[in-house]
Amino acid sequence: MKKLQGIAVSSGVAIGPALVLDYEGLSLPRRLVMPGQEALEVERLNQAVAVTCREIATDRDTVSLELGEKYGAIFESHFQILQDTKLLGELRDLILRQRLSAESAVQEAMRRYADVFEKIQSRNLGDIVDIERRMLKTLVGRRREDLSRLDAPVLVLAHNLTPSETANLDTNFVRGFVTEIGGPGSHTAIVAAALEIPAVVGIGAVLDQVASGDIVIIDGDKGLVIVQPDETTIAHYRREREQLRKQAVRLEALSDKPAETKDGVRIVLLANIEFPAEVEHCIARGADGIGLYRTEFLYLGQAIEPDEEAHFRAYTLVVKSMGGKPVTIRTFDLGADKTPSLPLPDREEERNPALGQRSIRLSLRYLPMFRTQLRATLRASATGNVQLMFPLISTLHELRQSKMILADVMEDLDEAGIPFNRDLPVGMMVEVPAAVMMIDNFVDEVDFLSIGTNDLIQYTLAVDRGNKDVAWLYNASDPAVLKLIARTIEAARRRSLPVNLCGQMSGSPIYTMLLVGMGLRQLSVPSSALPEIKAICRNVTATQCEHIARHAMTLENARDVKSYLRGELTKWVPELEF
Amino acid sequence: MGGKTGIRRRTMNQISITRTVTVVNRQGLHARAALAVANLVRQFDAKVTLVLDGQRAETTEMLQMLSLGAGQGRTMQVESVGPNAETVADAVASLFANKFYEEE
Secondary structure, three states: OEEEEOEEEEOOEEEEEEEEOOOOOOOOOOOEOOOOOHHHHHHHHHHHHHHHHHHHHHHHHHHHHHHOHHHHHHHHHHHHHOOOHHHHHHHHHHHHHHOEOHHHHHHHHHHHHHHHHHHOOOOOHHHHHHHHHHHHHHHHHOHHHHHHHOOOOEEEEEOOOOHHHHHOOOOOOEEEEEEOOOOOOOHHHHHHHHHOOOEEEOOOOOOOOOOOOOEEEEEOOOOEEEEOOOHHHHHHHHHHHHHHHHHHHHHHOOOOOOOEOOOOOEOEEEEEEOOHHHHHHHHHOOOOOEEEEEHHHHOOOOOOOOOHHHHHHHHHHHHHHOOOOOEEEEOOOOOHHHOOOOOOOOOOOOOOHHHOOOOHHHHHHOHHHHHHHHHHHHHHHOOOOEEEEEOOOOOHHHHHHHHHHHHHHHHHHHHHOOOOOOOOOEEEEEOOHHHHHOHHHHOOOOOEEEEOHHHHHHHHHOOOOOOHHHHHHOOOOOHHHHHHHHHHHHHHHHOOOOEEEOOHHHHOHHHHHHHHHOOOOEEEEEHHHHHHHHHHHHHOOHHHHHHHHHHHOOOOOHHHHHHHHHHHHHHHOOOOOO | OOOEOOOEEEEOOEEEEEEEEEOOOOOOOOHHHHHHHHHHHHOOOOEEEEEEOOEEEEOOOHHHHHOOOOOOOOEEEEEEEOOOHHHHHHHHHHHHHOHHHOOO
């Protein structure tokens, strides 16, 4: 049994067999196949050899063309190595006689040759290693295709999952996942929470310690991953899982009750969504609206840009399903770790994507894409209660430019006689420190504000939200972040402007009382957090919250703030176990 | 230098020739050299086996050729069998002598 610690990004407990994806490293544990499966395994090996040879041949041809025969010959020799009948015979024997898995057979045979090569000091030792890696990648990597052909529940383990890969996991079968890299604020983490399956990221090297089929436990609350747990541990987590289920049922009972404090202060609880499919859960949990519709997922994993109709369809689906409750559509926030597969013209590799051409900057650079989205949003505003929001606004100029383009698109629709809401509320995300410093100017030019703590924390503390090595610095509870939030709320209050907080922080129970105490009357939370946050609101008074906020703001560091808040939560809302 | 005439046997139209060759190039019988040998032999109707210190490797078996450890200065036998045995043996010997036509 092995216990590994990572970063918890989506709560819950999952117990089940692992599915290891795309192994990139050098060593897999030795695995045997079940008796009777040997012939099938040989077939699997043969297919992998064929696929690998095809890939090598392609590389050979490409390289020969671009760099000349001399370099292409390297790949040709790799190709020939995989035709070596003695090698293939050895591999087959390892599988048939010793029941090794194809991967283990490849490892063992290639290691033997590597040893020989090392002894004779062959310059081609590297080639052996390369071919071994290729074969292992093909054998293990083929499972990415298998993700679409699952027939039983699995827990996915991978080096990394991009946001769009995460979004495409079939949660009927994928019951949780673990990645070796990744940070707490990354978009993969956000999508995991949206999918409502337990997930742990940044666990470090784990793929060389687990094989597909091994039983794994994912503790999405503590960020623990347990490989091949013993019976006691399994029993313990089965009990935990049952308790969580019971709690979820209890919280569900609150779904049609309002998020109102004991002293009668109504908190508007909105939800963050990535896909229209999540709306169902939001409604079931009594969300007061959608505070953040992350529209970039319409772009991810697509080979061609979604056209206006695709946008319009998705937006109106959400708007209609929410039946009159507000839906805030945020224009695309692409760039950074949400790099799309779209070939945008003139786009080069960015060295600093988080600080680069992303989000509103990308929109303002690629106007046809921006205008398409704005048109669809405006058209959707005629079908229901819609608000529009611009992300990552850092200067007044940027905001004004964006509004000008919106006005332009409105004119176009006017000319074409297409209906839209002329009084469409237009707001901005407050997520860049510069925007907070200038917030007194911004409040004169928008209809509402939304504090995006995911990026605000990143930019304020200069911490990469996707980097597990500095994850410990990424703290919503940092006093610097709290001061910026407070300043924004204050500026909004002076102008009587609606303001909410839509980062992951809003869905984290320990911050609810603090945020309410700081003056927020609207929170936009991940849909899975709606029941919990509502329960907290209903169990406290606004006065208590203000007292807590006042004290928290005097503390000097993130850890003290967090401990204090945790203590207060346990004190005032003990019935909800956290 | 190069290869000299070795043993010649004739069995049922199958000529069998053995030549002794020396590896002269700096990198020895590495992947690209082995590739050159394999490609050359493929053009003929013959089977060629390299033998070094008792270890045998057919030219169709890239991995086995590389496992011979035929570094610079080593001598080995080239056994060729087939109707064109002599031509092939000459060609292979020539290849070795010319350092596999590689730039060094």
